[in-house]
Amino acid sequence: MSTRILAVEDDERIRAAVKLALEDEGWAVTEAATGEDALLHFQREPADVVLIDIMLPGIDGFEVCRAIRRSSDVPIVMVTARADTHDVVAGLEAGADDYLTKPFAPKELSARIRALLRRARTSDVSSPHLRFGDLEIVPEEGVVRRNGRDVHLTKTEFRVLVELAQSPGRVFSREVLLERIWGYGYFGDGRLVDVHVRRLRTKVEADPANPRHVVTVRGLGYKLQV
Amino acid sequence: MRRFPLTRRLGLRARITLAFAIGALLLSALLSATTWALTRENLLDQREESATVVVYQNAGIVQQQVRDTDAQTLLGSLPTPLGGRPILFNGDEYVSLTPEFGQDALPGELRDIVVGGQPSRMRFRLRGEMQLAIGIPIPSEQVAYFEIVSLNDVEDTLSALGVSLLGASLVTTLAGAALGWWASRRALRPLSGVSSAATALAAGRLDTRLEPSEDPDLRSITASFNDMAQALQDRIERDARFASDVSHELRSPLMTLAASIEVMNNQREDLPERARAALDLMVGDIDRFQQLVEDLLEISRFDAGVVRLELEEVHLAELVMQAVSHSTDADVPVELDAELAGVVVNADKRRIVRVIANLLDNAAKYGGGATGVSLRQAEDGVQIAVEDRGEGVPEQDRELIFDRFNRGSVAGRRGSSEGVGLGLALVAEHVNLHGGRVWVEPRGNGQAGARFVVQLPVEEQE
Numbered sequence: 150m151s152t153r154i155l156a157v158e159d160d161e162r163i164r165a166a167v168k169l170a171l172e173d174e175g176w177a178v179t180e181a182a183t184g185e186d187a188l189l190h191f192q193r194e195p196a197d198v199v200l201i202d203i204m205l206p207g208i209d210g211f212e213v214c215r216a217i218r219r220s221s222d223v224p225i226v227m228v229t230a231r232a233d234t235h236d237v238v239a240g241l242e243a244g245a246d247d248y249l250t251k252p253f254a255p256k257e258l259s260a261r262i263r264a265l266l267r268r269a270r271t272s273d274v275s276s277p278h279l280r281f282g283d284l285e286i287v288p289e290e291g292v293v294r295r296n297g298r299d300v301h302l303t304k305t306e307f308r309v310l311v312e313l314a315q316s317p318g319r320v321f322s323r324e325v326l327l328e329r330i331w332g333y334g335y336f337g338d339g340r341l342v343d344v345h346v347r348r349l350r351t352k353v354e355a356d357p358a359n360p361r362h363v364v365t366v367r368g369l370g371y372k373l374q375v
Numbered sequence: 376m377r378r379f380p381l382t383r384r385l386g387l388r389a390r391i392t393l394a395f396a397i398g399a400l401l402l403s404a405l406l407s408a409t410t411w412a413l414t415r416e417n418l419l420d421q422r423e424e425s426a427t428v429v430v431y432q433n434a435g436i437v438q439q440q441v442r443d444t445d446a447q448t449l450l451g452s453l454p455t456p457l458g459g460r461p462i463l464f465n466g467d468e469y470v471s472l473t474p475e476f477g478q479d480a481l482p483g484e485l486r487d488i489v490v491g492g493q494p495s496r497m498r499f500r501l502r503g504e505m506q507l508a509i510g511i512p513i514p515s516e517q518v519a520y521f522e523i524v525s526l527n528d529v530e531d532t533l534s535a536l537g538v539s540l541l542g543a544s545l546v547t548t549l550a551g552a553a554l555g556w557w558a559s560r561r562a563l564r565p566l567s568g569v570s571s572a573a574t575a576l577a578a579g580r581l582d583t584r585l586e587p588s589e590d591p592d593l594r595s596i597t598a599s600f601n602d603m604a605q606a607l608q609d610r611i612e613r614d615a616r617f618a619s620d621v622s623h624e625l626r627s628p629l630m631t632l633a634a635s636i637e638v639m640n641n642q643r644e645d646l647p648e649r650a651r652a653a654l655d656l657m658v659g660d661i662d663r664f665q666q667l668v669e670d671l672l673e674i675s676r677f678d679a680g681v682v683r684l685e686l687e688e689v690h691l692a693e694l695v696m697q698a699v700s701h702s703t704d705a706d707v708p709v710e711l712d713a714e715l716a717g718v719v720v721n722a723d724k725r726r727i728v729r730v731i732a733n734l735l736d737n738a739a740k741y742g743g744g745a746t747g748v749s750l751r752q753a754e755d756g757v758q759i760a761v762e763d764r765g766e767g768v769p770e771q772d773r774e775l776i777f778d779r780f781n782r783g784s785v786a787g788r789r790g791s792s793e794g795v796g797l798g799l800a801l802v803a804e805h806v807n808l809h810g811g812r813v814w815v816e817p818r819g820n821g822q823a824g825a826r827f828v829v830q831l832p833v834e835e836q837e
Contacts, residue, residue: 160627168636173641230623252630252665304493335391335697339687368688368719 152176155196157187157213158203158228159351170255176262184208188216195221198262199347202228202243203236211243218244222303224265228253228280241344246305246329248341264332268304279314281373284362286314288304295353305330309342313363313373322370348369392552399551400544407540414536418529423496426457426507426524433461434474434511434520441516446470455522462521465489469521476523484509489519498526505530565593579680581608611678618675618717625668633661672799674779677804684723685809691718695750695759698731704739710749715757720833726805727831728814731759732826733798738763742825755812756832764824768815776815777803806831 154176158164161182168178179196184205185265191199199217203210214225225249227240237248246268247261279286285294288311293300295326302310308330327337346365350357364374385393433453440449441463450461450472459478462469462791464486469478478486480501488495489510496509498543505526512519568585575583584604588597636657643651676682692711699709738745742763749760768776780796806813811831 160631162631163627163634164621166631166638169638170634173638182427230626252668253633334701335693336701336724339724 152198153179153194153196154179154198154200154262155179155181155187155190156200157181157184157205157210158200158202159183160202166361167255167258171259171262173255174215174259177254184210184213187213191217196223198265199223199225200228200258200262201225202251203232203240211239212246214240214243218303222301224262224304225260226261231239233288237338238340238344241341243355244303246303248338260332265304267332268308279317281314281317281362281375283355286310288314291355293353296308300352302349302352305345309345309349310353310363310373313371317373320366320369320372326370342371388556388559388563391562392555395555395558396548397553398616399554400548403544403547404681407544410499411533411537411540415533419498419526421798422457422524422526422529423507426428426459426522427496427509427550429457429459430509430511430520430522433459433522434513437463437518437520438513438516441465441513447472457524459522459524461479462523464519466517471632480523481508481510482507486521489521511800514609541720565590565596569596572600572604576607581611615675615678615680618671619679619681622668622672622675626672629661629665629668633665636661667797670801673801674804677808681806682804685725686721686723688719689722689724689727692716694722694724694727694752695731696746698728698750699735701728702732702735704735704745707735707745708747710747714752715750718757718833720757720831722809722831723805726808730802730805730829731761733802734761734829737761737802737827738765738797738825741765746824753830754832758828759829759831762818762824762826764822766817767817767823767825773815777813802827802829 152175155172156164156167156171156178158167158180159182164180164182168180171178179190179194181190184207187199187201190196201210201213208216210227214227217223217225224247225245226241227237227245228251229236229240229248230251240248246265248259249258253295279288283296285297287293291307293302293307293310305369311327312326312329321344323336323339326334326342327339328335331337331341333341346363347357350360350363353362354360360374362374364372366372378804433455436453437614444452446463446465447470450463450470453461455461460472460480462471462477462481464470469476471480482497482499485495485497485508489512492512492514494509494511496507500506501523507524507526508521509524509654510519510521565588565775572583572585581604585597585599587601588594636654639646639654640658644653644655692715696709699705699707728788735745735748738761742765744763746762746764749758749762751758751760765816777799778834779800803813806829811829812827813827815825815827
């Protein structure tokens with residue numbers, strides 16, 4: 150069965166053009182013009198990737214993102230009007246895995262989607278059990294437990310944690326994490342890493358304000374504390 | 376050298392202070408001089424009157440006794456409460472108690488008048504001291520009685536008064552100057568507020584306003600200044616918003632176009648030849664169009680003053696290398712100062728990358744392609760330079776080319792008309808935002824071509 154993409158965009162013509170371009174890639178595209186519409190579609194038939202424009206009439210893109218996140222860890226790409234506004238951070242905090250700025254080239258969009266799909270499917274990590282204090286990571290099963298209880302992570306959050314856990318104590322720069330997880334080169338947006346680490350901390354740390362597992366190394370990046 | 380009149384060379388404040396000082400000086404000098412002159416006359420008149428009274432009494436004594444008494448004894452017996460020196464003219468000669476105050480001490484003019492039968496008095500100087508001589512003829516006895524009274528103590532009093540008055544004038548003048556200085560400062564204070572507000576406006580802080588003033592004299596200037604600032608702000612914001620709105624509205628149709636063209640391009644091989652040629656034109660222009668809209672949007676954000684730097688710690692050498700290798704001209708050699716190998720700066724990565732990309736673009740379009748990019752340590756910061764092999768930029772265009780839609784007078788000759796003319800303006804904006812500056816100079820070393828230099832400040836890292 151081919152990959153299903155739910156595209157939420159209120160501009161009919163952009164939606165149609167994006168659909169055409171994505172279908173060229175061999176993906177099945179479901180369109181939604183409003184947030185309400187999108188949530189209905191998603192409940193009826195979950196997609197493999199969701200593309201959400203932030204500016205929507207009715208409930209906005211952030212709300213759609215949060216609503217989907219409550220029940221699913223499906224990869225989400227946000228579409229924002231500008232890269233230098235708070236929208237990007239807000240979108241990532243609402244649960245998006247990646248973002249694009251309008252106008253984007255369809256090629257760029259399909260590259261982002263492919264990277265997300267790869268991330269969602271890979272479990273090439275073969276290390277068995279990893280344990281850090283109260284934290285237990287089972288890469289093969291895609292499971293993380295804190296104090297024996299399952300912690301629910303999105304695919305991207307999980308990849309960030311596993312990437313750091315592969316070499317405990319080693320410092321990973323934002324650029325390295327961007328390249329390994331998102332497939333961006335040098336010019337990826339460091340805020341992707343920062344917000345994902347922040348989200349990860351709220352789930353795996355006892356006190357997210359004073360992290361003991363995923364710690365910041367000022368000016369260098371992040372590491373998993375042994 | 377041009378010469379300015381004094382009033383132009385001195386500031387307004389200095390002029391007001393000077394005017395106050397001169398006014399105070401003139402007034403106090405006039406008052407002092409009047410006081411001094413009146414006091415002097417008054418004191419001298421008093422002394423003369425009392426001396427005259429004494430001299431008349433003594434003359435009476437002389438008249439009664441001159442016939443029976445020896446002249447010396449007579450003169451010695453006369454009371455002289457004011458310290459007068461008596462002199463007697465007995466018809467033949469002058470008799471006095473001391474030779475210094477004898478005939479020679481008396482002014483000849485006075486002697487002639489008195490001996491001629493007319494009582495008289497006269498002020499004169501004797502050995503540097505002021506004296507009063509009074510002479511009374513006594514015709515019944517054929518003699519004349521003279522007395523010389525020193526006015527020295529009156530002079531002392533007057534000179535002491537003069538010194539006090541001079542001191543008072545000086546103090547008054549200084550006080551006048553101080554008053555002038557203070558008053559001018561008070562009067563000019565609102566102007567310094569206007570000046571700093573105007574400077575702030577010029578620097579782009581468009582919401583700068585003057586504090587509303589209670590003072591009725593200042594209220595109108597404050598109000599009209601604020602009206603002007605408001606009109607300026609409205610106008611600039613309207614222009615900026617217009618550019619921003621237009622670019623924004625253009626983005627949606629552009630995106631549809633770009634996506635559709637890409638879909639068509641995927642089926643390029645299935646198209647007839649003429650349609651393919653038309654498609655190729657569209658593919659080429661849609662990129663330019665998008666770039667132009669992006670640039671316009673970016674520059675309108677600068678105009679609206681809503682631009683913020685997204686600062687992060689950036690490894691500068693790596694940033695330059697990456698920017699070049701991701702540009703359209705990835706093969707340009709990059710030269711790095713060894714000492715800059717580990718330098719980390721706080722910069723907005725995206726903007727610095729755009730700066731380098733735009734400079735390389737500019738070199739490709741107008742300079743026959745970039746010949747090299749270098750990163751060097753400069754005196755107060757670091758310099759990123761992009762060199763090309765074009766004809767260089769003529770002196771008169773070197774500032775102009777950083778203006779919007781201005782490609783310099785020889786741009787047409789330098790290459791195709793591909794450029795939109797916003798690239799260098801954006802370079803300048805991005806660099807200014809970082810507190811740096813950008814300029815263009817000849818490539819030097821006798822080689823044709825231009826060198827665009829971006830200088831960025833480097834703060835010390837902890």
